Amino acid sequence: MATMITEECISCGACESECPNDAIRLGEEAFVIDADLCSECVGLHDSQQCADACPVDCCVPDSSRRESEELLFERARKIHAGRGAALELTASTSRFRAA
Amino acid sequence: MADTDAIVVGAGHNGLAAASVLARNGLRVLCLEKTHWPGGMAATKELFKGYKHSVGAWALLVFRAEMMKLLELDKYGLELLVPRTHYCVFGSPDDAPFIAYSDPAEQLEHLMKHHGADAIQGLAGLVEYLQVFKRMLDANLLNGPEPLEKLIAEAPDAKTRETLASVFRDSAMDVIGRFFPDPAKHRHIQGSLSASAIDGTHMGPYTPGSALSLAYHYTMGDEYTFRMPKGGIGAVSQALVRALESHGGEVQYKTPVKRFLVEDGKVVGVELRNGDMITAKVVLSSLDARTTFAGLLGEEHLPPAFANAVREIRYENGYVQIHLTMKEMPEFTGSLAYANENDIRWLMAYIPSPDHLARCWEQYRRGRVPEDPTSYMYMPSVLDPSLAPAGHTTCTFFSHYFPYAIPKGQHNELKQVMADRVIDQMAKHAPNFRDAIVDQVILTHQYFEKTFGISGGDFCHGLLHPGQMWDRRPVAGWSSYRTPVENLYLCGAACHPGPGVTGVPGYNGAQEVLKTWHG
Numbered sequence: 001m002a003t004m005i006t007e008e009c010i011s012c013g014a015c016e017s018e019c020p021n022d023a024i025r026l027g028e029e030a031f032v033i034d035a036d037l038c039s040e041c042v043g044l045h046d047s048q049q050c051a052d053a054c055p056v057d058c059c060v061p062d063s064s065r066r067e068s069e070e071l072l073f074e075r076a077r078k079i080h081a082g083r084g085a086a087l088e089l090t091a092s093t094s095r096f097r098a099a
Numbered sequence: 100m101a102d103t104d105a106i107v108v109g110a111g112h113n114g115l116a117a118a119s120v121l122a123r124n125g126l127r128v129l130c131l132e133k134t135h136w137p138g139g140m141a142a143t144k145e146l147f148k149g150y151k152h153s154v155g156a157w158a159l160l161v162f163r164a165e166m167m168k169l170l171e172l173d174k175y176g177l178e179l180l181v182p183r184t185h186y187c188v189f190g191s192p193d194d195a196p197f198i199a200y201s202d203p204a205e206q207l208e209h210l211m212k213h214h215g216a217d218a219i220q221g222l223a224g225l226v227e228y229l230q231v232f233k234r235m236l237d238a239n240l241l242n243g244p245e246p247l248e249k250l251i252a253e254a255p256d257a258k259t260r261e262t263l264a265s266v267f268r269d270s271a272m273d274v275i276g277r278f279f280p281d282p283a284k285h286r287h288i289q290g291s292l293s294a295s296a297i298d299g300t301h302m303g304p305y306t307p308g309s310a311l312s313l314a315y316h317y318t319m320g321d322e323y324t325f326r327m328p329k330g331g332i333g334a335v336s337q338a339l340v341r342a343l344e345s346h347g348g349e350v351q352y353k354t355p356v357k358r359f360l361v362e363d364g365k366v367v368g369v370e371l372r373n374g375d376m377i378t379a380k381v382v383l384s385s386l387d388a389r390t391t392f393a394g395l396l397g398e399e400h401l402p403p404a405f406a407n408a409v410r411e412i413r414y415e416n417g418y419v420q421i422h423l424t425m426k427e428m429p430e431f432t433g434s435l436a437y438a439n440e441n442d443i444r445w446l447m448a449y450i451p452s453p454d455h456l457a458r459c460w461e462q463y464r465r466g467r468v469p470e471d472p473t474s475y476m477y478m479p480s481v482l483d484p485s486l487a488p489a490g491h492t493t494c495t496f497f498s499h500y501f502p503y504a505i506p507k508g509q510h511n512e513l514k515q516v517m518a519d520r521v522i523d524q525m526a527k528h529a530p531n532f533r534d535a536i537v538d539q540v541i542l543t544h545q546y547f548e549k550t551f552g553i554s555g556g557d558f559c560h561g562l563l564h565p566g567q568m569w570d571r572r573p574v575a576g577w578s579s580y581r582t583p584v585e586n587l588y589l590c591g592a593a594c595h596p597g598p599g600v601t602g603v604p605g606y607n608g609a610q611e612v613l614k615t616w617h618g
Contacts, residue, residue: 010146010147010540011144011145011146012146012154012542012546012550013134013135013136014546014549014550016135017133017134017552022373053546053549055541055542055543055546056540057511083374
């Protein structure tokens with residue numbers, strides 16, 4: 001599932017700079033996540049950084065867009081190609097493996 | 100040739116102050132900001148449609164008249180409102196609330212009528228005591244401070260020497276107790292004073308060292324203390340942006356800096372998170388020292404002793420800020436009913452006594468949410484109706500002592516517990532409070548840490564401890580706004596004199612650059 005921002009968003013800006021993929025932009029009413037750039041932080045963190053930062057819990061899984069760890073990891077690798085970030089799948093870098 | 104003369108990292112109010120002063124002096128200035136708005140923690144935002152809340156700082160609680168001119172704030176449209184009352188401190192219904200008034204005559208009348216001559220005497224004695232510190236601060240405000248030991252050793256008389264030594268050594272209550280010897284009497288006045296003292300300290304009111312924060316809070320401002328910018332605190336930052344831009348400078352938003360570029364031991368520019376490089380003759384950081392040196396510079400470029408000192412700076416500062424929108428004003432009842440008159444209620448503070456505050460601190464230091472937290476509740480839209488729709492109001496609570504280190508996964512639950520306790524206490528005195536709330540958001544130090552990149556979420560950029568103030572700010576021996584690395588300067592609250600929306604560190608950092616600027 002890509003992560004999405006609900007209408008509860010207060011445009012506080014907490015998530016924007018937390019996103020390792022630069023996938024979050026300020027839209028007309030609130031912040032929006034570009035689903036094609038969202039890898040649910042797989043490969044880097046064991047939880048979604050936007051959801052961790054959000055003070056009103058409005059960064060939630062988009063149930064209409066269920067995606068596998070494999071697909072998300074591949075997306076992250078493409079996004080981070082050449083950026084020097086070390087991507088790996090461990091308990092601390094994938095919510096699918098987190099304890 | 101460098102891309103620009105000066106890069107200022109961070110568009111908080113101090114970064115903007117430094118940038119505007121440099122631009123006014125002819126430098127090409129680029130201010131780089133991580134978020135998409137100016138002001139950092141001095142910004143006013145529409146969190147809820149139609150309401151404007153100041154997120155972080157919210158008033159000029161300590162401010163100097165001369166900064167209006169030095170930063171051209173008056174020229175670029177900053178308007179300041181003078182509230183009739185600053186705050187109304189209450190607690191036990193048996194004790195008369197302590198109200199601070201802007202007008203000295205009205206203040207005197209309130210104290211005489213409700214608190215008696217000994218309260219006036221106590222406050223006057225405290226003010227006189229703090230004058231010794233204030234004279235020293237005034238003389239060292241707009242430049243790097245002289246070493247504290249030297250100032251104490253060379254004090255003109257024994258009384259001055261003793262007072263300065265005690266300010267840096269005693270607890271807030273040691274000092275307050277000299278002027279209010281009876282702990283049971285004037286508990287609200289003592290509570291109010293001690294709550295200011297523990298702000299930004301991680302200390303309790305009886306902790307040795309907390310007297311310094313008391314002195315700082317009551318001497319950093321002058322007659323411009325407790326002014327409300329029209330439009331919210333963000334109006335200060337907006338005025339600084341206008342000043343900067345009219346002098347040819349620029350702010351680039353959504354531009355996080357990844358690291359400083361270092362060549363031959365000198366800072367020559369920055370690398371952005373997107374990989375772009377921008378070179379500059381000087382770089383000024385308005386961020387805290389740990390973020391600046393360990394985060395952006397890299398310890399390998401620092402003398403080991405300096406790197407160690409930066410690592411030891413303390414930033415633990417736990418708090419919550421709760422922003423509410425309300426469809427009607429809270430109506431206070433019982434012993435607080437008079438607060439509805441003339442809207443004294445615009446700022447109510449629940450601080451029953453120093454002992455109550457000390458209990459909250461002990462619970463906080465054990466990692467627990469205080470059972471009955473003290474709080475400040477303020478409604479800026481009462482003074483400035485442009486901040487809320489007609490008939491509605493903005494309301495914010497600030498409460499100290501939200502546990503600093505919280506086990507992962509418990510943060511959201513505990514912040515709700517804290518907010519409920521804080522709001523329930525206020526609702527005891529204003530029964531319509533809960534029903535009047537439309538929306539709410541609870542921000543903690545963790546939010547401020549993530550969103551603004553400040554170590555520990557500490558809005559002070561380094562706690563107000565004796566070891567972290569004066570010539571020891573940000574670290575001992577480096578209070579001149581310069582750093583061990585050439586061309587890298589500091590210009591934020593991490594520097595002397597310290598925190599608050601004062602503009603002083605930003606102004607001073609820019610002045611230090613100009614001292615040796617040859618173009």
